[in-house]
Amino acid sequence: MNLFYFVAFLSIFFSLLVIFSKNPVYSVLFLIVTFFTFSVHYILLNAQFLAIVNFIVYMGAIMVLFLFVLMLLNLNKDTEPMKSSLLKIAGVVSGLCLLLTLVGAVKSLNVSEPLILKDPGIGLVKNLGKVLFNEFLLPFEVSSILLFSAMVGSVLLAKKDPKKI
Amino acid sequence: MEAVTQSIQGVPLNHYILLSAIIFSIGVMGVLIRRNAIIIFMSIELMLNAVNLLFTAFSAHRGDAAGQVFVFFVMALAAAEVAIGLAIIVMIYRNTNSTDINVLNRLKW
Helix, strand or coil, rough: HHHHHHHHHHHHHHHHHCCCCCCCCHHHHHHHHHHHHHHHHHCCCCCCHHHHHHHHHHHHHHHHHHHHHHHHCCCCCCCCCCCCCCHHHHHHHHHHHHHHHHHHHHHHCCCCCEEECCCCCHHCCCHHHHHHCCCCHHHHHHHHHHHHHHHHHHHHHHCCCCCCC | HHHHHHCCCCCCCCCCCCHHHHHHHHHHHHHHHHHHHHHHHHHHHHHHHHHHHHHHHHHHCCCCHHHHHHHHHHHHHHHHHHHHHHHHHHHHHHHHHHCEEHHHHHHHH
């Protein structure tokens, strides 16, 4: 039980560091640590498939993509554009207002029963695969089309125009 | 495995909702206070991950595997979104030599 609160504290701490660090490279590295704490959350919830997928897809693929783009664009602390402090304070205040609204809504719900894993084997690969390939077969196939179109689109967008060279 | 899952027993569901709300608000704050387009993308990733965690918590609480399948779909969507978004950022950087979103105000009329 205490492990959850410790990992939750780490998630909040590192996600704050993501948005407040000046250097974009540090932001990416803190984001990787945040995703690692999310993986720990998934393991605590016994969603082992999601923990591994989070580890491979987010920390492996997406973060490497971010780091590669940062490397290609040659951004650093000196070129980092910052907003004026008035706009920053306004942004923080409005974010806190959103948080206050959400917390108030949760308080009025009054559901506070402890989380009990009714079926501990629900997040294992076997069970999730059965659900994925029976009930969600069509969305699964459509997501492959989504990924394919994203791949074609990003190659077309990032490629240099051959007529200009 | 028993010891790991036992450590989660007794955490109220409300605390998962609160944690996700806090992470989501941090993502919204990041979108509002930063001007670097890449960091705005990272904040959107934070928001998506907060929702994923809440999906998983509810799925484990209700004993329904559909929530975890949805997290899988959200991850596929996030991968596609990041690929397209970073390609657009690379194209903008090639044209303007900056990833500052204020440069994009020349898009307006």
